[in-house]
Amino acid sequence: MGLMMIESPPLLLIVVLAIVFVVAISSRQRKRMERRRFEVRICRQCGTSQPSHAEFCRQCGTRLLD
Numbered sequence: 001m002g003l004m005m006i007e008s009p010p011l012l013l014i015v016v017l018a019i020v021f022v023v024a025i026s027s028r029q030r031k032r033m034e035r036r037r038f039e040v041r042i043c044r045q046c047g048t049s050q051p052s053h054a055e056f057c058r059q060c061g062t063r064l065l066d
């Protein structure tokens with residue numbers, strides 16, 4: 001009984017690992033997409049969040065660099 005369990009291929013383990021791998025990859029991609037969608041610039045001078053297309057800070061006028 002014990003020997004059979006050791007010799008049998010760990011199919012369940014492989015399936016679980018595959019599912020975990022796929023979930024990890026997809027969640028990472030989703031996080032990356034969300035980060036890109038909600039990307040905001042933060043003024044280094046005054047810390048105000050700026051729209052991603054802004055070139056200059058609307059608070060203090062500092063040029064925003066990325």
Ligand SMILES: [Zn+2]
Pocket residue numbers: 043044045046047048057058059060061062
């Ligand atoms: Zn600023």
